[in-house]
Amino acid sequence: MTDHLTLSEFATSESTDSRLGSQPSTNETVTMTADERVATYLIEDQMADLTDAIREAVQNGIDSPGSSRVLVSISPERSLILDDGAGVDLKSTEGRRNLSVLGAGSKQRADDETIGEWGIGKGAIIAKGAVRIWSHDTALCFDYRDRRDSGTWADINGRDGQLVDAEHYLEGMLVEIDHYEDEVPDPDSYRWRRYIRDLRKRFAYVQSRTGVSVVINGESVNQGDPLEAVADSPHPSLTRETEDAILALEYTPHEGLDIYSNGLYVTTKREYGVGGSVVSKGNLTLNFARNDIQSGCDRWQRIDNALEQTRDDLYAEVSDDRLTAESREVMIEAMASESSDEQWAHRKLFQLATESRISLEEIQAAPKIGWVGGAEKGADKLVERGYVVLDTSDSATQRLCDLATDEDTSITVPETFDVGEQAESEGVWTGYHRIEDESQLNADQRRYLRFARVLAKELGIERNVYYSEASADAWTDGRTYIVITDSAVTSRQRAVWMHDLYLVVLHEAAHETSSRDRPSHGHHFESKFRSLVEDPGNRSSFAELVQQIVDEGFESVFDKYEVDLQRSEGVSSGQFR
Template structure:
């Protein structure tokens, strides 16, 4: 049996002759000529398969297998250096050749402030939340692997020096938000209504989970949620919204978290009405789904 993780293709192998097995008879013995011929045939089948598949149709698993093969000593795998296997911070793809031709590169793990703007300006910023890109990052750090990449730069520092990240940025065009971000924003808007928070809710970018001017609006960010699990991020947003509602002045830069704030925040969190409203909203989502709930409340981006 072969796995997609090993070869990029999977299936049951039936050999006409016996394979030379180890003493435990649970794998082939090193030096088995018949298995070597089978292995070569599998690698050729993989190469033929990938040659016929366009870059945008390659699965994440296939791209990772191709990266592993590129790190091997086989010269036949050099052909994949021009395949767009790696993910940029904008979620677009780039090839190893393009990476190696850049004067320097940056690495980020998922969304990082200003990373996408740097890519739009021509910088190479690679997203290691993608499995194949993470594998490249690991291989490039291995002295025993021949894959070489340019020197790296600090993405945050470069974003600030380029003026694409100044600390707090509200996203004006909400159509630019991805599906998860739109869901978070809509849910936060429903929360504001249910919790009696009379402030508009927006999405933005910042190192903070959220910020508010203390009167008219609250802006949430990617950092507001700690998990993509529904139960976790809904509760995250519940606490974040109450936290910002407790601020009656701007929470940008160095917000006050003194006695008055702590007392207000604690009373909001412990308020039975707020707890009940949140629990009922969560149950409504479980019963009806986000789409129906958002439609019911008339919220959208």
């Protein structure tokens, strides 16, 4: 009577080692065949880690005629892959050739009945450990790196495999990889959890396409019907089925779009500006490592066209204020093409200096526009007065700026004006002017300024300290003064803002020339700034000042150091321009 062994029976060394190791050899050597250089590449270089080898074995199990289930067991010692398909007759010439000749096999690229393509996966398998490939009553054994010196593997190495008789009949195929220690992580490494996670994702939709279930360490990996993948998404979503694929899109651009070839995970693409999954009906033409789609794949070209239209339909359901920078860049690229120049012209995709959004139609309707790279003196005030000042620190707006000078794009924008000059002419320039009447500062600003003046004295910095409403954190002329602003502090919590001012004052003190406009932050500056911050005397002075304030209060300390506020009759603002 024929015995049909389960995966659990093969998962112990007693069951596999004793049965195979004790059987007489058929005295036939089977060599993994290919050109020497090609064979070395296919075996040693083509795959990144153990998951690639297991993936190949699982794919073979899925492709096996009659297979309905592939069981996988992964542990630090060994990996086992067992399918219930027709198996391979290793006693036949064809059977031995299919498992020993790199590139050989019955799989064809155009064959949508199988998910493998190249017939080279066996090379990845023997690179990761001593291997037994067992089907029916015969096993083929390899020890590519010659790391085993007992049992079946004692007398074999390299690409030469050994056929042995098995005591028990196995209908289907078992692939056992007895791991080489240097090919796998340490037993307690986090990478084992990552391996399981990656393999579960790899075969998530295989059952929906092939009908073959994959079970890894006792748990099914099946994610069900791809059309239901985004059914419970809290984000806007859209599903569509074509002759070539199932598209399940959701508005999660940061996650990217998972691409599955006939149910087998291939790659995640982020250039579409959406999340979700695409599962092709039939194989995509993949690259050698099977982690991307080859150019010229006709099926993917048709899917790509449908995908772009579905994405556009999904974008129509997303409000302008929810559009991420990634999505807005995708939309701008589409608008830059001749066929889509007005597709989203009414959508508010571009960021103004006030951080509000504006559409291409509104931009094109302006007589002139300005560009700023983030906060710039007076830019927000100009926007409030009706000017169009675009903020290129926003990546999508920067892309528009790039396209505006590209002769090959269909996007046109008005002429530009100088934001600084316009702000000054409008009287809204808030550039490098200190506040002359310091009594007009609010309570927090007065405290920041007086503390900074005390701090400068304690640190031995012989520069006057002033206050400004500009957007820069601070600046200096490099000799006589330092100007701080509201931006110098990041929190109203006392411990935080005092340390903020400590760093800002030392930063400006490290500048030996003016830090307005484009300050030099080269190696010399960085070295000096670091030495000031790390100087034990400075750190001690700062700590003592803070403790003094804790013990005595701000006003007592300020009075002791005789720091007070200046009124408008002080230094003219003109010297700070």
